[in-house]
Amino acid sequence: MSRTGRATVMTGKDFEVREYPIPEIEPGTVLLRQELGGICGTDLHNWEFQRIEHDIILGHENVGIIDTLGAGVETDYLGNPVKAGDRVVLSPSGGYGFSPSEEQPYLRGGFAEYILWNPKSMFIIEKIVLIDHHITPFVRLI
């Protein structure tokens, strides 16, 4: 039985929860199980001013746990080794959080249980500290 992941989809001014199939993980990509998703000003403005004409899974500032590494993925974009179970923070780029929600391979936005991601924009982090409900990720840069 194939796995699925739920996502919150913006449909105009409304939001609804939809379930998507999790595809086979392609070489060079990563499947993350999301833990935290920030609401960026861009997300807010995309909703407020309806700047995107298709249904979309917003969110592009996330922290997640590596679920599955695609073939050939051994490091984050800084060259740090990564493995399943590592916690990573995502640096927004590559259309993440802006792709149509109904376009395969799905799950390319941050407000979802799972995120399909390109490791060229993925940092590994050592820990997360919560201060007055603000998240401060400490990024391991070397």
Ligand SMILES: [Zn+2]
């Ligand atoms: Zn942003």
